[in-house]
Amino acid sequence: MSLVFEGVSRKVGAETHIYPMDLALEPGSLNVILGPTLAGKTSILRLMAGLDKPSGGRILIEGADSRGIPLRRRRVAMVYQQFINYPSFTVFDNIASPLRRAGLERAEIDRRVGEIAEVLKLTPLLQRLPAELSGGQQQRTALARALAKDADLLLLDEPLVNLDYKLREELREELRAIFRRRSAIVVYATTEPGEALMIGGRGSVLVLDQGRLLQSGPTLAAYHQPATLRVGAVFSDPPMNLIAGEVADGRARLGADIELPLSGQLARLSPGGYTFGVRANHLFVARQSEDDIAIEARVELAEISGSETFIHAAHSGTSWVAQEEGVHSLGLGEAIQVFVNPRHLFAFDGEGRLMAAPAWSAAPMAAQ
């Protein structure tokens, strides 16, 4: 099945949830919708599922207008943020429910449920009720039910957001493997850039903000070449470090006093004002190579998160965030040097359009 949006918009009352949008999703494709809260991710999923009608434009399924197709005849499965299962059904019956609806034979149902339960590690829990399961197990059951349906369109609306960190990591891995084997269109909505890369590293991404489609295309391309400042902001966690600057006399100046040569990707920049950006994982508190630029800064905050430390440091009024491997304890107000390499810099023009991005290779690579 192919799914096409032609200028689809969605208004509720006076509020516009989705501005006119064009999309084309191919069978077997894996698409991640990335956007902050209220970006319109759920609205798009609801439109795709047929739960809502577009206020403008057309949604084509296999080239035909979807308007006449009733919801129950669409082959759609959806997984939600909340763990949605039939409360009075056992795990087995929950997974079997779409198969029973399809009128499969008993032996076939047993076989299929057994298969899916095996993949999602639910086999020992088949006779339990949803209320007797942990959150992760409940969401696995919901996933299993969606997978059992054998739908043409599998929609997942931030399915891992209500799980704890460990489980999220674990399920992410499993989902990636499951999606790879599917022939359905998979659409996965998330707010987290890391999750978008992890799940959709091989697929494509739709970067969304406030109801507008900012950029679409291969996930890695969008990550490495965010078309606008806004995409850069949405597709970076922690947000990309930004600093106003200018290019003049063959040199770039960032902020008041950081000077660097126009080399590599920056060489093409014509003189004028720019906003320069660098991702937190490309800022270091130790020199990495000879041509690194050192910035004198004062520590404002050092957050330790798992095996990483986020160091917030201020330099002449601008706050920078550096993401460092390992646990670093730094004193508040301590003077440090932050190192940035010019080849990691993004440059956006006055309108926020990308003018220069660090070189990257489109060759297959493990996302992060």
Add this chain to the structure above:
Amino acid sequence: MEKWEDNRAWFMVLPVFVIVAFSAIIPLMTVVNYSVQDIFGPGEAYFVGTEWFAEMLSNTRLHDALLRQFLFSGLVLLIEIPLGVMIALAMPAQGWRVSLCLVLLALPLLIPWNVIGTIWIIFTRPDIGLMGVSLNALGLEFDHTAAPLDAWVTVMLMEVWHWTPLVALLAYAGLRAIPDAYYQAARIDGASAWAVFRYIQLPKMRGVLTIAVLLRFMDSFLIYAEPFVLTGGGPGNSTTFLSIYLVKLSTAMDLGPAAAFSIIYFLIVLLFCWLFYQALQNVGTGDKS
């Protein structure tokens, strides 16, 4: 330091002990005391053991009252629970109509029992009441002071009118607590309205409905004011429920039997609440269909 604080904490709990002692423990123990003694007057009491209990358990008038009571409470549950759920399902989910419905539902709950009795007596009176006169005009003889069935119908109407809103409010709260995603999922699954009710709404309302059943059972099992105001337990003994009979006994100064009866009554309520609770906890969990 810590030890001193502990002592003070006990001191803070003292008022609660005093209140509970005076409001629950002392009255209860007084009843227990009465139930095993024959009291002729102040200072003239004789220990009789379980005699009053034996007498009460073989009292046929008590048996009749108990049967009447079970029939009444059973009917109350059969009518009020489904009716309350239906009202809750029919209520709007949002908008100003919600407030309107809630206020309308809450109105009967705000009226004191004896006032409810008075309202319905006047409403059903065959000579001046709107309902009584209307029914008689239609050729249906209706007189709650003369016909036992009419008295029952009237008490039942009062009870249903007064307390179904409580069930509806509880069921409504349960319904509103169901995340919208359940309904979305049901729509995507192509579930019928009946399937949504049977497999999503009803199981999700189990908690609040358990509370509703327990509250309505206990409350209807203890019904007193309505039949008392209406006919004082008549006509004949037709609306003499347990508490009416109990009051008749104790006002006749049969304190020993009345006390024994009170304890039996209390144990019955306790037993049935436990049974209902157990049954409702297990509903749906043994369902492997």
